[in-house]
Amino acid sequence: MPSMSIGQVARxxxxxxxxxxxxxxxxLLPKPIRVSRQRRYGNEIIGxxxxxxxxxxxxxSIAETRTFVAGFSAATPPAIRWRTLARRKMTExxxxxxxxHRMKLLLESGFHCRCLSIxxxxxxxxxxxxxxxxxxxxxxx
Amino acid sequence: MPSMSIGQVARxxxxxxxxxxxxxxxxLLPKPIRVSRQRRYGNEIIGxxxxxxxxxxxxxSIAETRTFVAGFSAATPPAIRWRTLARRKMTExxxxxxxxHRMKLLLESGFHCRCLSIxxxxxxxxxxxxxxxxxxxxxxx
DNA sequence: CTACGAGTTAAAGTGCGCTTTAAGTCAAGC
DNA sequence: GCTTGACTTAAAGCGCACTTTAACTCGTAG
Numbered sequence: 051m052p053s054m055s056i057g058q059v060a061r062x063x064x065x066x067x068x069x070x071x072x073x074x075x076x077x078l079l080p081k082p083i084r085v086s087r088q089r090r091y092g093n094e095i096i097g098x099x100x101x102x103x104x105x106x107x108x109x110x111s112i113a114e115t116r117t118f119v120a121g122f123s124a125a126t127p128p129a130i131r132w133r134t135l136a137r138r139k140m141t142e143x144x145x146x147x148x149x150x151h152r153m154k155l156l157l158e159s160g161f162h163c164r165c166l167s168i169x170x171x172x173x174x175x176x177x178x179x180x181x182x183x184x185x186x187x188x189x190x191x
Numbered sequence: 192m193p194s195m196s197i198g199q200v201a202r203x204x205x206x207x208x209x210x211x212x213x214x215x216x217x218x219l220l221p222k223p224i225r226v227s228r229q230r231r232y233g234n235e236i237i238g239x240x241x242x243x244x245x246x247x248x249x250x251x252s253i254a255e256t257r258t259f260v261a262g263f264s265a266a267t268p269p270a271i272r273w274r275t276l277a278r279r280k281m282t283e284x285x286x287x288x289x290x291x292h293r294m295k296l297l298l299e300s301g302f303h304c305r306c307l308s309i310x311x312x313x314x315x316x317x318x319x320x321x322x323x324x325x326x327x328x329x330x331x332x
Numbered sequence: 333c334t335a336c337g338a339g340t341t342a343a344a345g346t347g348c349g350c351t352t353t354a355a356g357t358c359a360a361g362c
Numbered sequence: 363g364c365t366t367g368a369c370t371t372a373a374a375g376c377g378c379a380c381t382t383t384a385a386c387t388c389g390t391a392g
Contacts, residue, residue: 057368067369068351076349086358088369094310097317101309104316108297112349119309128312132301139298143291150284150291156249157280160273168242168260169235171269175245176238198338208339209381217379227388229339253379 054091063099070099077116078102109139195232204240211240218257219243250280 060067073079079098082089105115118131165171201208214220220239223230246256255276262272306312 055369066351069349071370072350086369087371088358094313094317097313097315100316101313104297106349107294108301109294127304128306128309129301129304132304136298136301140295143294143298147288147291150288153248153250153284154281156245157277157284160249160270160277163268163270163273165269168269172235172238172242174238175241176235196339207381210379212340213380227339229388247379 054093054095056089056091059091059095059099062096063103065099073099073102076112077120078112108136109143110135114139195234195236197230197232200232200236200240203237204244206240214240214243217253218261219253249277250284251276255280 054062056067056070059065060070070079074081079095079102082091082095084090101119102115105118110118114135118128118135163171165174195203197208197211200206201211211220215222220236220243223232223236225231242260243256246259251259259269259272259276304312306315
């Protein structure tokens, strides 16, 4: 009884059909059966997509999500795989929180600036940090 | 006395030369004088670049940074322009903090999962949220 | 003279998570 | 038969902040 078209599934889950096809190509979804070349889905696809949405909202990349849903050892229970990914992700989140905190402080510090021109600002900042001229690694954003 | 080549400046500030050229093209830096087609910089460039680094660390995009250093009215003091940008950026940062908090909760919730297979997981998630089938807007990441 | 290192440019590439486009295939309705 | 609408594919595009590449121009050292 796989009866839904990709468009119907997309509407139910609030996704674009192209996103669903993309997930399939990326190995996050099983290949559905076809009726005259068109994908037909059963109800189980909804939970499957919901799971992907949760993983994505938790901050997992497509690659990480793939190791979660199609991961290394199919015998390993989901919770174990989740924990493996979650621990790493937690570390990243803590780092991002720290970064955001630094950004807030930096934003606030600008409120105390008394310079009348950008040139003054630059001069003061230049004097304020007599950083040793040692080459730092380029920052790959 | 503009005496430094782009390579020297880059080493001092820990940037790639290509980044400095990029900033110049983007209107974040004044065009330096040239000696036989090569850029020559005075010491003031250091403060200028440091200022850009601070702005970038504060989370300002290239476009925002441009309105800050070369902004709308050159007569407006830097602190005023900074405040204008900073207030908007603060809102974004609060939103990101909230998002990170949601991610943490979601990550932790996975620790309680008892499913033995992804299919079970998907089924449970599917049942747990009988979301009304109203189309939501596509999420432009 | 030749080679080397550092600089120059415009244009293309990168990574991510999709979206958009172009060109085609179907089933159903008129 | 023809149109309509929803689907199909592969490939290209997007946004951002740069980096990389290819092909070139310099000044200096040997």
